[in-house]
Amino acid sequence: MNARALLSKARIVEAAAVVADRGGVGAVSMRSVAAELGVEAMSLYHHVANKSALLDALADWAFDQISAPEVDAPWRSAMVGRARSARSVLVRHPWALGMIEARPRPGTPLLRHFDRVYGCLLNSGFSPELATHMFSALDAYIYGFALTESTLPFAPAEGAENSFAEDVAPSPDEYPHLARALEGLMSGGTYSFADEFDVGLDLLLEGFERRLAQAS
Template sequence: MPEHEPLSRDRVLQAAVGLADEGGVAAVTMRAVAERLGVKPMSLYHHVPHKEAILDGIVDAVFADIELPLDEPDWRAALRHRAHSARTVLGRHSWAIALMESRTHPGPATLHHHDAVLGILSRAGFPYALAGHAYSLLDSYVYGFALTEAALPFAPQDVEIAVGDYLAAFPVGAYPHLAEFAAQHVLQPGYSYGSEFDYGLELILDTLAARLSGAAGP
């Protein structure tokens, strides 16, 4: 950013997101944000009162990045799109996974996001109790999958090497089911752990559709 650009809340939050992307939430301190912006720490307090306000703001920024296809009439397509977008955004900002539902002062983008998802479910005919179950299930799945992806100790393209190294470290026959699983599934051409996301998501959407049909009655 140009040096003459005045300090603002948006600039503070952009700097904080950059720090979190590089070093996790622990890297986000008032001093570190100030250093990133080339200002004194006290200057930040004109725009954010404390670190918790920064965390509120950067979580809100993550929610703002998740796409919500509000014009999509098919609730399954809308929730599928939202789930894929959330996974992509959390892949860029894995530090946010543990913070997404932790804020006691959620921002406008966060509240809009939750309201919009509930609106998609409500317009599809979900009673609010079932909508709550659906929302909780979807978020648990998306956040959990994103967390697993972020924690994998190898790059997706290196899965064959990684699995081979794991199995080679143990005596032949020590873990026969793992070995067979790897041979029959993981090491097959075209395998990608990321594709498991689609399978699980469709399973959830199928189940929700069945529950919605049952809730509608005869």
Template structure:
């Protein structure tokens, strides 16, 4: 059976699979070529360099994050975008260090950033507050995902099982022990459940600042 022809899209898709399996450090023209079953040199007809491939991967992430729509309620749009970004970045954590680091942002990257600002500006946000909102929302989402994907839990391990393993150490830290006793023990606690509460705090703060003019 003949393989479909190479294209920039197929090369970037293959790079995303390599990154999912081996992290961003595992992405090279050679590893992507192996994923596609071709020689690395053949990729250069479609992607100019490894740097261009990383630009394409950043765009690949942005294509998958829900883009806000100007003219719709800004808070609901920002909330939906935050949930979408969390889901995409949790599924592809190699994107965390990549998506805001590219010196040559691609078309999906630029469209996404413009749409976020456009949604806020259409709602009446001044330019400065729109920029602050964009920054704080991304800082919250990216920081939450970074923590979430690096928690020291084993697959299937509950938070309560983890803190049980800390044993006497907890007794030496009374405020931490108090929080665990009240929030974790017997409550089927999951760190991911904190996301909506924290996001609401951020959006409440932005809403109050916006309303104050």
């Protein structure tokens, strides 16, 4: 059986994700995806209408990789699980940062995901307004952290932060506060920037926990 006979929309979108992982979303085209699959570009049009539809489907694919909370789950643990899942997906697929919520036609995965997040928060006593504040703040934090991780000037590895800090160590005379902070962080030899994610997430959720208690 030839490659064209095995084509499906799911296979096409998965190939588009491979192309995007390798060259960014700008590298995704009907031609590049067809080449990834070993078929002619025209074969894709039997399953995907055009490039815009392919990008819509790719955005849906990315959102589908993120774990959505159960609507009857405890809200704080549910938001932690979702945040960690989203960060993991966005670090593995940095191209998704700029497109999963930017497509002009929201797909079913995005709407279903949003519905479950709101369901979890509303069922836990959040007002629509406070739930929206939570959703907005969390996503800004998750996306911002993932973007920072994807642009760090060193590859994630044990001791990478310490090596980098040693290479760019600031002069204590010129930058006394920065030098003091770095010395404190790196003196134990176990600091990892990745650990900051859960620290910041806890601080953020603690703030909303207080707001929820005040509103009750």
